[in-house]
Amino acid sequence: MFSHLVWKEWRQLGLVRWGGIALAAILPMAFVAGAEMSKRGWLPTAGLRTYQPHDLMSEVLPYAYALAVWPLIALMSAAQAFAGDRAAGTESFLLERPVPRTTTWAARAVASIASILVVLAVSVLIAAIVAWMAEGTQPMVWKRWMLLWAPGLPIVLLGWIGCAVASTVIPSPLGAVLAGAVVGGSPVLVGAWLGIGFPYAEVRGTPIGAGLPVLMLPGFVLASWSAASRGEPAGRGRVKRGLTIALAGLASVILLFVITAPIAVRAGVASGTHGVVPSPAGRFAFVGNNWEGRGGGWLVDVAAGDRRFFLPPPISDVTWGPDGTRLAVVTWSGPLGGAHDHSRIEIVNADRAAIERTISVRDDAWIADLEWAPGGIVVVTMLDKEFTAAIVDPDSGSWRPTGYRSKTPFGLVTSGPAGRVYARVPNYEKDDKGEKIVRSFSFLALDLAHAKVTSPVVDAAGRTIQFAGVFSGISPSGRYARISGRGEELDHPGLADLTGDGYLPHLSGVPWHWLEGDRMMWRETLGDRTRLFLETPGQAPTVVREWRNASVSIALSTDRKSVLVSAVTFVKPPAWAPDAAQHDPRLFEGEAPQGRVPEEGIYRLGDGAWTALPPFSERQYDGKSSDWAGPKTVAHIAAGVVAFEDIDAPGKPRFVLGP
Amino acid sequence: MSEPALLFDGVTRRFGRTVALDGVRLEVAHGTVLGLIGRNGAGKTTALRLALGHLWPDGGRIRTLGLDPVRQHRQVTTRVALLSEESALYPWMTIEEIVRFAGALHPRWDTDLAAKLVKDLDLQPKQCIKELSRGTRAKVALVLAVAARPELLLLDDPTAGLDPLVRREVLEGILGAVSGEGGSVVYASHLVHDVERVADRVVVLDGGAIRLDAGLDDLKARIRRARAVFDQEPRPDGTIPGLIAAEADGRVLTVTADAQNGSLEAALRALGGRDIVIEPLPLEEILVALLREGRKKEAPRV
Numbered sequence: 001m002f003s004h005l006v007w008k009e010w011r012q013l014g015l016v017r018w019g020g021i022a023l024a025a026i027l028p029m030a031f032v033a034g035a036e037m038s039k040r041g042w043l044p045t046a047g048l049r050t051y052q053p054h055d056l057m058s059e060v061l062p063y064a065y066a067l068a069v070w071p072l073i074a075l076m077s078a079a080q081a082f083a084g085d086r087a088a089g090t091e092s093f094l095l096e097r098p099v100p101r102t103t104t105w106a107a108r109a110v111a112s113i114a115s116i117l118v119v120l121a122v123s124v125l126i127a128a129i130v131a132w133m134a135e136g137t138q139p140m141v142w143k144r145w146m147l148l149w150a151p152g153l154p155i156v157l158l159g160w161i162g163c164a165v166a167s168t169v170i171p172s173p174l175g176a177v178l179a180g181a182v183v184g185g186s187p188v189l190v191g192a193w194l195g196i197g198f199p200y201a202e203v204r205g206t207p208i209g210a211g212l213p214v215l216m217l218p219g220f221v222l223a224s225w226s227a228a229s230r231g232e233p234a235g236r237g238r239v240k241r242g243l244t245i246a247l248a249g250l251a252s253v254i255l256l257f258v259i260t261a262p263i264a265v266r267a268g269v270a271s272g273t274h275g276v277v278p279s280p281a282g283r284f285a286f287v288g289n290n291w292e293g294r295g296g297g298w299l300v301d302v303a304a305g306d307r308r309f310f311l312p313p314p315i316s317d318v319t320w321g322p323d324g325t326r327l328a329v330v331t332w333s334g335p336l337g338g339a340h341d342h343s344r345i346e347i348v349n350a351d352r353a354a355i356e357r358t359i360s361v362r363d364d365a366w367i368a369d370l371e372w373a374p375g376g377i378v379v380v381t382m383l384d385k386e387f388t389a390a391i392v393d394p395d396s397g398s399w400r401p402t403g404y405r406s407k408t409p410f411g412l413v414t415s416g417p418a419g420r421v422y423a424r425v426p427n428y429e430k431d432d433k434g435e436k437i438v439r440s441f442s443f444l445a446l447d448l449a450h451a452k453v454t455s456p457v458v459d460a461a462g463r464t465i466q467f468a469g470v471f472s473g474i475s476p477s478g479r480y481a482r483i484s485g486r487g488e489e490l491d492h493p494g495l496a497d498l499t500g501d502g503y504l505p506h507l508s509g510v511p512w513h514w515l516e517g518d519r520m521m522w523r524e525t526l527g528d529r530t531r532l533f534l535e536t537p538g539q540a541p542t543v544v545r546e547w548r549n550a551s552v553s554i555a556l557s558t559d560r561k562s563v564l565v566s567a568v569t570f571v572k573p574p575a576w577a578p579d580a581a582q583h584d585p586r587l588f589e590g591e592a593p594q595g596r597v598p599e600e601g602i603y604r605l606g607d608g609a610w611t612a613l614p615p616f617s618e619r620q621y622d623g624k625s626s627d628w629a630g631p632k633t634v635a636h637i638a639a640g641v642v643a644f645e646d647i648d649a650p651g652k653p654r655f656v657l658g659p
Numbered sequence: 660m661s662e663p664a665l666l667f668d669g670v671t672r673r674f675g676r677t678v679a680l681d682g683v684r685l686e687v688a689h690g691t692v693l694g695l696i697g698r699n700g701a702g703k704t705t706a707l708r709l710a711l712g713h714l715w716p717d718g719g720r721i722r723t724l725g726l727d728p729v730r731q732h733r734q735v736t737t738r739v740a741l742l743s744e745e746s747a748l749y750p751w752m753t754i755e756e757i758v759r760f761a762g763a764l765h766p767r768w769d770t771d772l773a774a775k776l777v778k779d780l781d782l783q784p785k786q787c788i789k790e791l792s793r794g795t796r797a798k799v800a801l802v803l804a805v806a807a808r809p810e811l812l813l814l815d816d817p818t819a820g821l822d823p824l825v826r827r828e829v830l831e832g833i834l835g836a837v838s839g840e841g842g843s844v845v846y847a848s849h850l851v852h853d854v855e856r857v858a859d860r861v862v863v864l865d866g867g868a869i870r871l872d873a874g875l876d877d878l879k880a881r882i883r884r885a886r887a888v889f890d891q892e893p894r895p896d897g898t899i900p901g902l903i904a905a906e907a908d909g910r911v912l913t914v915t916a917d918a919q920n921g922s923l924e925a926a927l928r929a930l931g932g933r934d935i936v937i938e939p940l941p942l943e944e945i946l947v948a949l950l951r952e953g954r955k956k957e958a959p960r961v
Contacts, residue, residue: 004763011751093747095713097764097807098737232715233732234708 002103005094009081009111016080020073020119027064027123028130031056057127057134058145065123066152073119074159075184079176081112082167082228101229109164116156124149157217158184165220168227168242183220183246187213190250194257200268200296200313201261201337208264209337212253219249261336265312268337269296270657271640273623278302278558281324282630284350287642287656288315298656299327299350302630305644305654308353311346314339319372322419325350326394328377330367343367345377347394359397371412373421375448376400378412380423389423391451402446404453413443415473421446422473423453427466440466440484443474457481459498468494468511475518476560480504480537482511495520495537504537507584515605516560523552526588532565532603533587544603545610546592551620555627561606564634566626567599569619600626602634602647613650662725664689664811664843665710670719672705679705681867682719687811687843687860692834694858694875695847696946701864703847704743707813710845711741724810737766740809742833744816746800750789754782754799758806765807772836773806780832794825801829805836812837814846818853830857855942863946871949875942882945883918886911887932899926904948915940915948 035056037043082105085091094104131145162184167176194201194209201208227242269289274297277286287307288297295315298307317330327350332343343366345359361367365383370392372378377392379399387410391400410425422443429439442456442464456464457474467473468484475481483496483503495506512522512535520535521544530552535541550567557564598615616636617624629635629644636643641658645651667685671678680702687693697703708714709721712728712735721728728735748757758777762768777784780798788796797817804812812833818826834857837844848854854861861878863871882903887893893912899905901917912932916923927935940948 001763004760008749008760012749088750089745090747090749092713093749094764096711096736096741096747097761098733098766099764100733233712234714236715 001099002107005099005104005107006111009108010114012084013077013080013111013115016073016076017115017118019076020069020115021122023069023072024065024119024123024126027069028057028061028126031061031064058131059148061127061130062145062148063151065127066149067155069123070116070120070152071155071159071181074116074156075163075177075180076173077112077115078160078163079167079173079180081108082164082224083171083173083176086171087173095233101233102225105225105228113160116160120152120156158187160184161217161220161224162186164224165227165242165246168224169239186250187216190216190253194254198257198261198334198337199339200333201257201264202268203264204271207337208260209257212257212260215253215256216246216249219252220246223249258336265296265337266310269298269310269313273639274637274642274657276627276629276635276637276642277318277320278628278630278633279320279324279327279350280322280558282558282633283324284308284320284327285629285635286311286318286320286327287635288318289313295331296333299348299353300629300644300656302633302644305656307656308350309348311348312337316343316367317370319370319377321372321394322374326356328370328372328394330370345370345379345392357394357397359392359394362399368409369411371414371421373414373419373446373448378421378446378448380410380412382409389446389453391446391448400451402451402453404444412446413473415443416478417476420474420478421448422457424467425456440468443467457498459496460500465496465498473514474498475514475537476516477518480514480518497537506535506537507541507587508533513554513556513563514560515556515563517605519605521554521556521563523554524583524587525552526583528570529588530567530570531588531592541587543590543592544608545595547595547597547599550595550597550599553625557628557631559631561604563603563605564626564628565599565601565603566615566617567595567597568615568617568622569597571620611647613645613647662722663687664691664724665693665845666720666722667706667709668720668722670706670709670716670721672709672714672716678867680709680716683864683867683869685862685869685872687845689843690841691859692844692846692857694854694861695845695864696849696851696854696861697847697864698849702867703849703864704815706864707741707743707815707845707847710811710813711735711739713741738809739811739813740804740807741813741815742800742804742817743814744819746796746803746817748788748796748799748803751787753785753787754791755784757788757799758784758802761803762806767808769806769808772808773802776802776805776832776836780828794821797821797825797829798832801832805833809837809842811843811845814844814848816848816850819848819850826853851943851946861942861946863950865950871946878945879939879942881918882915882940882948883923883937884913884915884940884944885923885927885935885937886913887927887930887936888912888934889931891931893930893932898930899923904951915945 034043159180163176163180165183166179170176170179191210191213195207198209199207223242223245226245227238231237231241273290275288275290279285283302285300285302286297287300288295296313297311299309301308311329312333314333315329315331319328327348329346329348330343331346332340334340342361342364344361346355347357349356361381363383365381367379368382368387369380370377377394379390379392381388385407387406389402389404408425410423413422413424415422422445425442425444426438427440427442428436431437444456445454447454458464465481466484468482473482479497479499481496481498483494495504497504508522508524510522510524512520515521518537523530523532528549529546530550531546532544532552533541534544547567549570551570552567555564598618600613600615602611616626624638627635627637632648633644633646636645642656643653644656645653663686665687667683670680670683672680695703695706705714709716710723710728712732715729723735724738726735758773762770762773782798818829830853846854846858858875860874862869889910889912892910893907899914899916902914903917904915906913924935924937
């Protein structure tokens with residue numbers, strides 16, 4: 001029976017099939033004729049005055065087949081198969097006979113798909129012959145040519161399924177073709193809506209909202225089958241049944257998205273690499289995702305390693321309050337992995353693991369930067385390319401504008417004594433090519449009590465200090481600063497005593513970390529040797545440790561009393577590594593305590609003790625790193641894994657994420 | 660065979676707000692030919708398609724050959740054939756192709772019978788359906804219906820619009836192949852003469868309800884028309900037994916009555932009538948009289 005039904009449907013699809021083949025055969029000639037007419041100016045085409053037959057036949061033609069001819073044939077084939085008998089008045093022939101309607105539906109599906117495949121095969125064959133004939137001097141890359149057809153296949157599938165549904169609702173084949181295009185396109189529209197509207201509900205970089213609508217397709221197939229094969233044979237309730245299932249498919253996809261999106265958002269934040277922002281007191285830490293600025297993360301109890309509160313992405317900035325019990329988060333996250341148009345500040349109470357206050361930004365401005373100082377939260381906002389600074393009270397959410405406005409983008413830096421906040425304003429100059437580059441930075445202290453931005457930091461002689469880069473800034477006591485070199489020494493930042501006059505001797509151009517007691521620590525590489533230096537301003541640096549063929553990273557504890565050092569096997573020098581000519585040779589003279597590779601340890605500033613830890617990372621670029629999570633806790637970070645480990649009891653990791 | 664060939668028990672079917680069948684009760688015994696008469700829109704086609712399971716009832720119970728046509732649709736369509744005025748035939752097929760195609764769909768298909776019918780009805784196997792006249796298409800539909808060896812054949816005005824010769828040919832073909840072999844036939848038509856020729860029993864459908872349900876021979880034997888002359892203008896009253904219709908024209912009274920209820924002649928004489936002429940009626944006139952009267956009162960069940 002089935003073969004006879006397929007035979008009947010195949011015969012009825014003959015017109016569509018032959019029409020498709022004819023169209024496939026005519027298309028190359030139509031292309032050449034159109035291009036030639038355009039070339040001669042007979043057609044008002046936009047600037048097409050020349051064409052290459054090879055490009056036209058091997059590049060454009062496959063697209064035309066795949067994106068125009070194939071979908072059209074898919075739509076027409078499905079419409080003819082599923083609505084043809086009804087339109088011709090012969091539907092009752094099979095319904096009055098002992099033929100299971102499911103068998104009829106399946107025969108129609110087989111015949112229409114087979115017809116589409118025939119047209120597909122013939123069009124590929126024609127295009128291949130035409131491309132071969134037009135090859136000319138450019139050799140065909142057949143593998144690449146085959147890939148040109150790929151976009152057509154999903155469109156054909158969508159068109160066929162869409163039209164199979166539409167045909168059960170609309171008896172006219174032409175109406176079914178038009179409606180089928182809409183129905184077939186609906187998963188794409190839904191996918192675009194969910195994918196673009198909820199980008200942070202994603203798995204491995206792909207928004208789940210973009211993929212879930214694929215599930216509508218089996219729903220559509222079910223709708224088509226049910227409408228045609230269930231219920232009263234004469235068709236009462238067919239439209240309602242088909243629409244109900246199709247809409248139920250859509251509703252299921254949306255419901256499934258609503259259920260899975262929060263899971264995907266968390267999974268997305270949990271995957272990739274992470275950063276740890278410990279609270280000043282060390283009880284809590286924010287473990288956030290670093291991947292492509294997505295942000296999002298968890299408030300974590302450091303002692304237990306428990307994730308206490310989830311903060312969905314996107315998050316652009318987090319800063320702990322001075323007492324370490326509250327966290328300010330800059331976010332514009334929406335529900336289900338969506339995003340709002342404007343950022344806001346959320347004050348998270350770490351003890352209660354809850355959002356204490358949401359602070360909106362006036363005038364729909366974007367928050368460019370924020371720092372939480374003892375007198376309030378300093379916020380830089382941006383609106384219409386103008387940057388302003390304001391003081392926000394975390395308890396009331398009130399804003400006090402400083403009145404400082406700048407067309408130049410400026411940021412904030414907490415530096416110097418007592419966590420003082422500065423507006424870091426870039427100073428520009430033009431390079432040899434006349435392009436504007438940052439020459440240095442001015443630091444403008446924030447007066448939080450009076451909500452004012454004061455004048456730039458100056459030296460003892462009243463000269464504005466030109467700070468170098470975004471690193472180092474002012475020493476903990478406020479006495480020293482890393483400043484930009486003068487004149488030809490622009491690229492060689494130096495050390496300045498703000499209470500004295502001018503530069504202090506300093507042998508390195510590498511940015512350093514400020515430790516307690518205004519001591520400086522940095523590491524520097526020359527050849528296969530990397531040394532870790534410690535320097536008190538005005539005195540010669542000492543070498544803490546030396547490694548060979550090692551990539552060394554250092555991280556300061558929140559109290560600036562300890563340094564976490566990781567030395568791993570060198571793979572290749574980083575692009576920013578200074579070459580030998582930049583080094584003062586005196587830095588690499590003499591002997592130094594030799595470290596192993598790989599090695600991880602804590603250097604304690606007070607007594608100079610070195611506490612070895614089991615090395616977490618072994619080689620450069622292995623995706624593993626370590627950082628501070630609290631005064632006595634380090635975080636080991638790998639892709640999708642964050643584990644805390646107490647330095648006093650190593651070997652007992654507390655997994656915050658993974659493995 | 661305890662169940663009748665077709666049973667409608669209080670069947671109702673609506674199309675939107677229109678009630679096509681309203682609580683219809685109907686039985687068709689095995690081996691009989693039921694004439695289902697009614698005007699266009701009376702509900703005949705609906706009844707037949709309900710019997711086949713093509714339509715589903717909104718209320719009541721249907722049993723076709725003892726089967727539920729809704730739940731056992733495939734079994735029903737295996738044993739029942741429907742032949743309608745505009746039978747759906749694929750216009751692009753040849754007669755040979757459509758016969759072979761229909762045969763592949765039917766488990767009870769009788770290939771020899773199909774070939775015999777094609778030959779007897781003078782059909783050309785290589786001819787395309789779209790090239791056929793209406794009468795020839797009706798013959799093809801007849802072949803497709805009868806060669807499936809149905810136990811119950813549902814005819815929905817299959818001869819309407821055909822010339823008398825073809826009508827007779829088709830009807831004889833049907834009756835010879837189905838009724839002649841013990842099968843049952845429900846013949847729905849508004850052509851009373853055709854029904855009268857073949858039916859054992861007639862049911863009149865009007866406005867979705869049954870107005871008349873009677874055996875044909877019995878009906879024709881009982882319903883009589885009498886004409887009598889009176890000395891004065893007659894006034895027929897309840898003394899005429901089984902009176903269906905009465906019409907006075909001067910002193911001449913014409914009555915139609917069911918003779919089962921007593922002697923019509925005696926009743927007219929008792930009223931003073933003379934020159935009494937009693938005659939049988941053709942079915943069409945019986946139906947007209949009954950239906951006209953029925954509209955005034957209840958549906959007559961004779």
